[in-house]
Amino acid sequence: MARLVDQIKEALAAFTRLKTPPALIGGLALAAHNVVRATQDVDFLADAADADALDAILLDLGYRRLHRSEDAANYLRGDEGMDFLFAHRPSATNLLHSAEERETTLGRLRVVSAEGLIGFRLQAYVNNPKRAQDIEDIRSLLRANHRSLNMDEVRGISACSIAIRCLMKSSRTSMADSAPDALLVREAGVPYRLAPARDPFEAWIALMEAVEALCPRWPAREHRMAGKFEL
Structure with missing residues (x-):
């Protein structure tokens, strides 16, 4: 868990360079909505307009790009993975911009609403x-x-x-x-x-x-x- 916390903190610090900070959407986001299950998946919702900048940030942090398309991207650094969905449509961008900061086991993070996770x-x-x-x-x-x-x-x-x-x-x-x-x-x-x-x-x-x-x-x-x- 300590390594995962460090991975998230490093990424969040780097995300401050983006126009819109990504919001957590994966299994880790469930804990912020009173659902706890074991997972090591790190999934974010990011603004499609930030895709190029995000790609450059992750490569600078030592991640390797496994896949990138208009809708999603996957990165890996050793055994540490990080996945992104890109918000294009109004409903997704609204979810991203309305994401609230919540207390999680990984610290204070922007997390998509429970409705969005569903x-x-x-x-x-x-x-x-x-x-x-x-x-x-x-x-x-x-x-x-x-x-x-x-x-x-x-x-x-x-x-x-x-x-x-x-x-x-x-x-x-x-x-x-x-x-x-x-x-x-x-x-x-x-x-x-x-x-x-x-x-x-x-x-x-x-x-x-x-x-x-x-x-x-x-x-x-x-x-x-x-x-x-x-x-």
């Missing part, structure tokens, strides 16, 4: 449904913060569209394997009856209920379908 975990799960830890993190965040969570804000952080993507993905693949359940509804206190069997169609219906709870109004189509269709 959104990021849901996005990660949609990208890779085998990431069971993301589901457990969402469950824990909902349990630990259910009295203070702003579910309207959760919906506003693209959770609605992400859930719909998850629905569509599950309808095209093996729904029994993705097994999304309706934990987003159940743990938030919304009544939900879990089907006793894991029949693929029942799993699909369960996910639809979760989607409806997260986004009671379905988003409008970006493009209307042209032509006349009959069944």
